[in-house]
Amino acid sequence: MNIPFRKDSKFCSFFSYSKTFVAIVIAILLSIPSLVYAQDSTAAAGAAPAGGGDAAKGEALFKNNCAQCHAVTDERVVGPGLKGASARHDFAWLSKWVRNSQAVIASGDPYAVKIYNEYAKAQMTSFPNLSDDDIKGIFAYIDQAGAAAPAAAAAPAAGGASGGAASAQGGGPSDLFVIVLGALVVVMLLVLGVLLVIVSLLSKAVSGEPGVVVEKEDFMTRLGSSLKRIASDPAIRSATIWIFVLLVLKATIDGAYSVGVQQGYAPKQPISFSHKLHAGEYKIDCNYCHTGVNRGKSAHIPSANICMNCHGVIKKESPEIQKIYTSIENNQPIEWVRVHNLPDLAYFNHAQHVNVGGLECQNCHGEVEKMEVIQQRSSLTMGWCIDCHRKTEVNTKDNKYYDKLVQLHAGESKEALKVADIGGLECSKCHY
Ligand code: HEC
Ligand code: HEC
Ligand code: HEC
Ligand code: HEC
Ligand code: HEC
Ligand code: HEC
Structure with missing residues (x-):
């Protein structure tokens, strides 16, 4: 006897497919954080107390x-x-x-x-x-x-x-690992999406003709024919083409904007000087070497004499330190490779920002005290300067120069005095 197809019973099993699938995807998503951080906890366990003290x-x-x-x-x-x-x-x-x-x-x-x-x-x-x-x-x-x-x-x-x-x-996850995991999840989600589309197409087809007897097709044939139908749908095809065109366009525009932007630049230096060691572990003040930050436009790169304050006695035998001695003996400055470099048309002053503005170096240079090799962390574009001037309040505390301005500003506006309000957006402040 031929039992007429009942869509609920048959499709129930179909839906439970996709339900299982959703469950799997959710399980994977939930497990990612623990996968990624599992290594951290082992690292922490390795540093457990040795006995006596922590x-x-x-x-x-x-x-x-x-x-x-x-x-x-x-x-x-x-x-x-x-x-x-x-x-x-x-x-x-x-x-x-x-x-x-x-x-x-x-x-x-x-x-x-x-x-x-x-x-x-x-x-x-x-x-x-x-x-x-x-x-x-x-x-x-x-x-x-x-x-x-x-x-x-x-x-x-x-x-x-x-x-x-x-x-x-070393306990942290590598970037590659995270990227691969992310890619896997995206692929999973895409597959899930396709499956759901198929389910809805099929159920629509069936609901249009109730009572129709459907032949027992196996799952793969059904999947194949549905995929074919999706691929031949003109709306989906033109949407795909549009998405592709827009992606290419965006990549081109992004590329054009990044001409001359050196974010992430971290050249190899002639001496393997480490900020992580000096500024991080030994906590030497940035100011000790970059003597200009509070006084003038340029932060200054320290001369070999400053290194000799310590390396006259510390680690003299190291070949890297010997390079400092060679430079002094030959009266040749160490040829550090410049990392941050604004074009000549722009004027930037360290003292204004560090001394008057009270900003930390890390606001603009990132966590230098963790860098083995120095790296340019900010884009140094005009947009970057302007953006901060719009958002940042002027450090007016204990600065008589600003007293009148603050008073005037308070009369005009309820907002705090921002750098933009003292002329931080005027072309001539930053351009010669
Ligand atoms: C500013 C430098 C300085 C700092 C910071 C410092 N020490 Fe010392 N420490 C010395 C000097 C110099 C001596 C040698 C004795 C002297 O001249 O007073 C010494 C001697 C010692 C000694 C005796 C060494 C021995 O071999 O018997 C111990 C122990 C010690 N320090 C522990 C510490 C601990 C722990 C800390 C951190 C909480 C610390 N020190 C921070 C400079 C320092
Ligand atoms: C012991 C001296 C010393 C200390 C302390 C030090 N620096 Fe440096 N810094 C240097 C030297 C030498 C260079 C040039 C070599 C290099 O780029 O690594 C440099 C380069 C830099 C540069 C890149 C300069 C360029 O070419 O654009 C920045 C930014 C910088 N330091 C920021 C800091 C900050 C922020 C601190 C404090 C957290 C700090 N430095 C502490 C010696 C020091
Ligand atoms: C305030 C003290 C101080 C100053 C100034 C200083 N250093 Fe150092 N430096 C150290 C200490 C401490 C170490 C770690 C020594 C060790 O590992 O035994 C070190 C290590 C180094 C090393 C690693 C050496 C090796 O082979 O392990 C290099 C390279 C170095 N410094 C370069 C410089 C240069 C270049 C300057 C000048 C821009 C400078 N240092 C200024 C204290 C200083
Ligand atoms: C408001 C952002 C900002 C802050 C805060 C800042 N810098 Fe800079 N720094 C810059 C810019 C922009 C340049 C590039 C300047 C140029 O090319 O004329 C630069 C360049 C440098 C250089 C390369 C040499 C030079 O002067 O051109 C060093 C070294 C440096 N900074 C160290 C520091 C240190 C140390 C501090 C903290 C005491 C600091 N900076 C705080 C933005 C900043
Ligand atoms: C992290 C935030 C920040 C960034 C990034 C920044 N600035 Fe500033 N800037 C300030 C602050 C805060 C002041 C106000 C200092 C004061 O009180 O005079 C200031 C003041 C100035 C002034 C003086 C404005 C006036 O009217 O007195 C100039 C010029 C200037 N910045 C140039 C630049 C340039 C050029 C750049 C980009 C290369 C830049 N700034 C990036 C925070 C920033
Ligand atoms: C807060 C500082 C600041 C102010 C205010 C500012 N600029 Fe700039 N401008 C910069 C910096 C820094 C650069 C260099 C950016 C780079 O190299 O990407 C720049 C670059 C430029 C350039 C060259 C563009 C390029 O890509 O080389 C032009 C043109 C320019 N600015 C015009 C202006 C005009 C017009 C104004 C006033 C409406 C103005 N700027 C206000 C900081 C500023």
């Missing part, structure tokens, strides 16, 4: 407070290498010393007096605010990192520290 917390404390003067190895920086310090002293001595080394020296402690003299009476900073737990954590970290660093005396002072940072960073 080494992970200690690492941050060490890098923020001690790393500019101490290495975790045997090597001498400003103070002695701290490898084995927790074995040389009991904890009571260490905690007293770290909180106030001068008091320990003044008490006549023979070891303290000896190293104080040995280090030419250099005074170690006091850290009265560190708790016992903090100090335990710091030495737990030193023991862990000191053991991980190569035993050779020539091991770089920062070797242990930067190694730690690098492995912590």
